[in-house]
Amino acid sequence: MDFNLSQEQKDLSAQIVAFAQKALNEGIEERDRARAFSRELWDLCGEMGLQGLPVPEEYGGVGLDPLTSALALEAFGYGCRDGGLVFSVCAHLLACVVPVWRFGNEELKKKWLPKLCSGELIAVNAMTEPGTGSDAFAMRTRAVPEEGGFRINGTKTFASNGPVADVAVLYAATDPEKKYHGGITAFLVERGNGGFQVGQKFEKMGLHTAPLSELVFDDIFVPDANVIGGVGGGGTIFNESMEWERVLIPASHIGTSERLVETCVSYARTRKQYGQAIGKFQAVSHRIVDMKVRLEAARLLTYRTATKLGKRRDVGIDASMTKLYVSESLLESAIDAVRVLGGYGYMSEYEVERTLRDSMAGVIYSGTSDVQRNVVAAWLGL
Ligand SMILES: Cc1cc2nc3c(=O)[nH]c(=O)nc-3n(C[C@H](O)[C@H](O)[C@H](O)COP(=O)(O)OP(=O)(O)OC[C@H]3O[C@@H](n4cnc5c(N)ncnc54)[C@H](O)[C@@H]3O)c2cc1C
Numbered sequence: 492m493d494f495n496l497s498q499e500q501k502d503l504s505a506q507i508v509a510f511a512q513k514a515l516n517e518g519i520e521e522r523d524r525a526r527a528f529s530r531e532l533w534d535l536c537g538e539m540g541l542q543g544l545p546v547p548e549e550y551g552g553v554g555l556d557p558l559t560s561a562l563a564l565e566a567f568g569y570g571c572r573d574g575g576l577v578f579s580v581c582a583h584l585l586a587c588v589v590p591v592w593r594f595g596n597e598e599l600k601k602k603w604l605p606k607l608c609s610g611e612l613i614a615v616n617a618m619t620e621p622g623t624g625s626d627a628f629a630m631r632t633r634a635v636p637e638e639g640g641f642r643i644n645g646t647k648t649f650a651s652n653g654p655v656a657d658v659a660v661l662y663a664a665t666d667p668e669k670k671y672h673g674g675i676t677a678f679l680v681e682r683g684n685g686g687f688q689v690g691q692k693f694e695k696m697g698l699h700t701a702p703l704s705e706l707v708f709d710d711i712f713v714p715d716a717n718v719i720g721g722v723g724g725g726g727t728i729f730n731e732s733m734e735w736e737r738v739l740i741p742a743s744h745i746g747t748s749e750r751l752v753e754t755c756v757s758y759a760r761t762r763k764q765y766g767q768a769i770g771k772f773q774a775v776s777h778r779i780v781d782m783k784v785r786l787e788a789a790r791l792l793t794y795r796t797a798t799k800l801g802k803r804r805d806v807g808i809d810a811s812m813t814k815l816y817v818s819e820s821l822l823e824s825a826i827d828a829v830r831v832l833g834g835y836g837y838m839s840e841y842e843v844e845r846t847l848r849d850s851m852a853g854v855i856y857s858g859t860s861d862v863q864r865n866v867v868a869a870w871l872g873l
Pocket residue numbers: 582615616617618619623624625626648649650651652698703852855856857858859860861862865
């Protein structure tokens with residue numbers, strides 16, 4: 492496969508890196524400590540088009556193909572040292588904007604996509620429940636039809652962007668027995684005043700600047716016009732949005748991994764012990780080489796899968812392999828980076844400890860690594 496990038500693609504990447512380095516990094520240590528989401532930085536990302544990268548321009552997006560979207564997110568992950576902000580934007584784009592764009596009818600797309608793509612509205616994906624995570628389609632949230640719409644009751648949890656979201660892409664059971672096979676429906680639900688309420692807000696290990704909470708849907712009414720795709724189509728919609736998420740969040744991880752390699756090379760060249768740079772010790776140089784090999788393998792796998800996104804039905808196996816490999820690689824490389832920097836790596840003023848905390852989440856959200864292996868096994872007929 493030929494991944495010779497065009498001049499336009501290179502220019503776009505350079506532009507996003509420069510933007511992120513200049514506008515998004517100041518005060519990250521404080522924001523991480525304060526667990527603070529920055530609406531101001533979110534809005535700047537919106538001005539750069541990051542919340543609507545693959546969405547056609549007629550709906551307010553940038554209209555990039557999936558591979559170019561991956562390159563843009565890689566540049567975002569490289570230039571932006573705020574892993575929580577990168578994750579917040581990705582969760583909004585891939586699990587909320589993408590399903591509305593790919594499956595919404597014309598009316599829904601025209602009404603919602605421009606404000607979602609510009610970042611004026613923040614969206615949350617509401618799938619996981621307190622009792623159902625990996626087995627997501629066994630959900631208890633119910634949507635019961637009534638005149639002109641649906642009555643919805645249930646509680647969702649671990650909802651990224653939940654505390655700050657204006658709208659939710661909610662999955663609810665309309666025919667519980669059928670589960671994935673026609674039993675789940677996707678809805679676009681507004682917050683407050685007859686819409687969803689924010690429940691418990693969670694403190695977490697990493698991604699501190701990306702807020703996360705429970706969402707409560709207490710006897711709310713959602714009109715037929717807010718059904719995404721069609722009644723019973725939620726399983727397919729969720730799976731496709733997970734395919735996008737399993738390829739394009741890893742794209743941002745590649746940028747983060749590249750930054751880790753650069754940090755380690757630079758540190759290993761300058762830090763001296765026993766009278767020489769620590770990079771001259773094979774134990775250290777080989778560790779960094781392993782990080783570099785993981786990075787380049789992850790990049791190739793991600794680019795290859797991105798070229799299939801939205802085009803081929805068998806992208807499911809590639810998306811799961813990509814998510815599994817890239818998220819585990821980032822985690823392993825983040826641990827290696829802390830080792831390379833020694834005691835300084837463990838200290839908060841050095842970025843690698845934050846990256847390690849952030850990267851742990853990557854092997855859990857969008858389906859755990861165990862679940863990705865199950866998906867690949869199923870595609871292999873096992
Ligand atoms: C930072 C973060 C952000 C998130 N954002 C969102 C969001 O925006 N919206 C949303 O809906 N959800 C979100 N989630 C939830 C996430 O999708 C779930 O946490 C994840 O799918 C796992 O579900 P669980 O936590 O219930 O774990 P469980 O499903 O209970 O799994 C527990 C353990 O059992 C293993 N396991 C379970 N089933 C199997 C199996 N069949 N085979 C092998 N092993 C198995 C798992 O791999 C895991 O190790 C987020 C989670 C995190 C950590």
